[in-house]
Amino acid sequence: MTLLALLFSCLIAAFAPGAGELPPTTWLFPREPAVEAMRVTAEAVFSATQVTWADATGAPVTGFRPAAIYPPLFGRDLSWIVPAARLFYPPSAWQPGVEAFLRRQYGATTASDEDGWQAGAGALPGVLHSDGRLDKASAVSDEETSLIGAAYSLFEVQGAAWLTTIITGTADLTESRCDHCAARPRDLAAPRVIDRLDAALSWLWDNRRDAANGLIWRGHTTDWGDVTLDPTAPNPTDLDPARALRTASLFDQVLAWRAAQQLAAMWEALGDASRAATWRQRAADLQAAANRDLWQPQRGFYRLHLHLAGPACAEGPPCATWQHPFDEGRLLAISNAVAAQVGFSSPAQTQAILAALAQAQLAAGATQPGLSLWPPYASWTFPQVDMQAGRYQNGGVWDWWAGVQIEAEFKAGYSRRALLHLRQVARAWANHPGQVYEWQARGLRPETRQPDLAHASMARDYAAGAATLVQAINAGLYGVEWQAGGALRVTVRLGEASGAITSTLTGAGRALSYTYTPAADALALSYRTWGVGAFPLWLRLPPDRDAAAVTLDAADAVFTVERVGADRYVALTGLPGVHTVTVRILPSPPWWEQWRLRWRYLREPGSG
Template sequence: MAENRKRVVLIVVLLSILLSAVVAARRLVPSSVTSAVGSLPPMNYEELSSPPAQTTWNVPDYPAIGAMRDGGLHTLRLCETEFEGLEGTVYGLVPGREYGMIFIRDTSTMMPALQYFYGDQYLRTPIEEFLRRQYGSEAASADGDIPGDGAISGVIAAGGHIDKATVVSDEETHLIHAACQYYRAVGGTEWLQKELSGETIIARLNRALEWLYIHRFDDGHQLIKRGHTTDWGDIKLEAAPKPTNIDPDTDHWTCSIYDQALTYRALLDLAEMNQAVGDAARAHELKAQAEQLRRSANEKLWDSARGWYLLHLHVTPLVHDFPEEEMIGISNALAAHWGLSDPSRTQRLFSSLEGARLAARARKPGLSLYPPYPEGFFAHEQMSPGEYQNGGLWDWWGGMQITAEFETGFSAMALAHLRMVGKDWASHPAEVFEWQMPSTDEGWGSPNYASAAGTMTEAIVRGLFGVTIERDRARVLPRLRKHDGEIRAFQPSTGLYVSYDYMYGQDSIVLDYGSNHPRSIEVRLLFPLGRGIEEVSIDGAQVPHQVETLLQDSYCAFEAPSGVHRAMVRLQAH
């Protein structure tokens, strides 16, 4: 009896596997069948017509990219946390499982991914808690520092804990960006006008930026300043009991490309939000500030001879006995992505970043800087060459780099880089490391780093599949090139979804899609360079389109109605 039962179970398992294979084969028919209009497969109407249970994706040619979904989500789940805040429970994610606090810079960079797996409380409550704990004129950090009115803590934890890393200048800008992401995706204007402890959210955000310009704007260079870290790091060069705090009387000040890129983005984010609440005058002023900062950064930090932005310039005079100007930092990718750069600079800096990766023998993108600072330059013991923030390899930053490449006209490079990460993750499927040595597989820091899982998820959902879901817009920009793929993107906080099946053929590209978004879908479909567009149709009816070229990428742009439809782009003959 027991033996028969085992046979039955085995047969059921085998049938289940066979059925799954058949379903997968039907869902994504090989590309060859799409070369002729008459041989197209039927639409997967059932899946496309309703919100998926969860966000998933699949690229049959690259199963490692598909596997990154489960590895990333597993890491995010391990880093969930909750505690009692000032006015209710706070739900969020710590950067790594070993961390005991929610960090604003990590929250900001995880937001693009979290919105596809978590409900409203995980998106909204950390932002509101950071704002509720905003410093007043006499408020002190856990270490006794009094940063000044409007400042934002770098962390929040149970018991009202706040602590600002005063050596950096990105905590206010990260909070502004996190708030803008929530405003666009879920909150809307009503949320910006919500009062927290007697002050509206938009007023608190404005006060945060005012703190930055009062305490961190260098009049001489017309740039944002910070301590002497790497371009983005929070470890200063000087020896101190707490290396994340600056001594303004003795420590060195710099202006890094990282802070200029983040502040530029924050100024535009804040302008958008002020415009939404009807403050057009402030929005205009913020845009003017952004343009001034952009001009100053390009004038003073761009190295035209080398083709990248300098890590920083020195506000406090300091002469190194090594060529610091030969170092290239990962923040170059951020400057390109967030618009501080322009197309000609962007092309050069991505080429330079790739050259640095190859020179460092790094197996994937995300190289923090290269070459690193020499041994002993930083007093902190973990800042030896090639370690941590001094030349370590970070998936956290690699994810942002890949998204930047996808969105600035380098989709071929981005896909190649994403495949490198997928291959690396497959070698340690239960772990997403905080950072690694550039040329080895050895992982360091947290083995469950949610920040890395978040930015790599963004690189796939927003970068590769090109899906954006916001209250007022939905966008689909498939960058799969000649590889079939599918995505089911669901936003739990709103119930909105965008799903599609992408099929590439020699003469046509087919996009079967479904969405319940109240507005039409903006479609930008990447097509091969050197090919023209014969026509674009939706459900067999021809629709107008435009061709848009962004550096190395060309897109066929058209508007598509919400609902379930088949879009087809017919390519001109070679």
């Protein structure tokens, strides 16, 4: 037994059933100690950004703010933080924050405290302050979809029963349209979680879909950003209602598609197949429209947005949409990585997107992935100082998006590239342990060839960046995916590298520990589960290796060999409890021998 296996065997034994709490989330990766150290940094950032207060009714509000320089809770950040934070914190640390956004859902007359905007019944605030103020950025269209993502993470932990929880609030849903309520009369003065989520996405569909093409619209930001270039807007994150520059952003289409799929899954968990089918159809229509209007096959990625007719065109004669005097389609936006991560793009599209992002990193001279936009808009296209070329949302490098890109690379079957990118970020973190920057300028100081941190964000504890990198490690490299209904999927992507992980869904009674040890002739996986049933178990084959046989404990196991992207996997069914999987491997035959065997099989199917 290797030292790595011995250490993790002791850890598993220490937390055997009946020994108390489940083991905490941790991982070992001897090949790259900097990857191991990322957990310590992430936990430090989560601790620094955790907040709690009581609202006007005395109800607790807990969650994770983006960073110390951003004191409120932001719904869009919470959506990216909680999938990782739940590996370290129980629901009590963030569930009240999710519910607080639902409790403050807009009614017909609700006004944002910052600018007085009345979004309309069903809309959700984007920002909650500890003094009770709320705000909504009118320049963006991802606040409802982000909160649905955070709610879905909670649904995966708490189950369907949470969706029926009554959430009373400052505005009730009697003021909003509710398509499904006629079929199921109920007192909407005390709506359930699912009713509030449905009303939120219905608001987006009713108020932010362009009539001409069916796409979700927003102001002119980069794509995912919240800073608009409109100089007449009352502040950088809001629209000028009279002359707003409207765009259909890839980012909004992807998050709205994901939110519709998640809402459908939640309705299905409650037994409402009809409502689920409605949202799945809306998701399919949105995806088709985005592929029609935004996908660029000659470039291999989606354009960041499409310019739309503004409000002045809606009531008068047809008029041309405003455009830049250059080809915006050549700008590669990081929301393409989001499309790949959530499964919005097809496998062929995903392959092209990830290759384009890797090439953009090299072209930009960036030392790690997470490049928000390449090439950026020219300086002073946006009137804000921090939006100059190569900075902030206009071409800055973000750990937040690096984590998304790396997880997408792992899941799409490009593990070697993903591991290279993960090591790049891990080594950058090693230069400032315990800190995660919000963004950095993409340039290098010529004297040291290190990132130019003089033009980096003030935030040094950016929780979304910590969270997406944790997910890139947990769900990407180690392949532990906690799913709704108590389900688990494990895809060990370590290949030729040894490693170990304990992944615990805190507060849900579910955990997995495994140790993976490759050798020249075999791959060995020892694992233990808590609180889960049988699950899909895939192990990535090292390059130029084939599987000859698989045993589960002492018995031969039925398995298949699957290909995803450039990766090949041994696939079998994992059993709950304590088990050992051994994959006997052999060198792959040369290409000409593989073709000969395939030809023989086609002529004589019974030959093997």
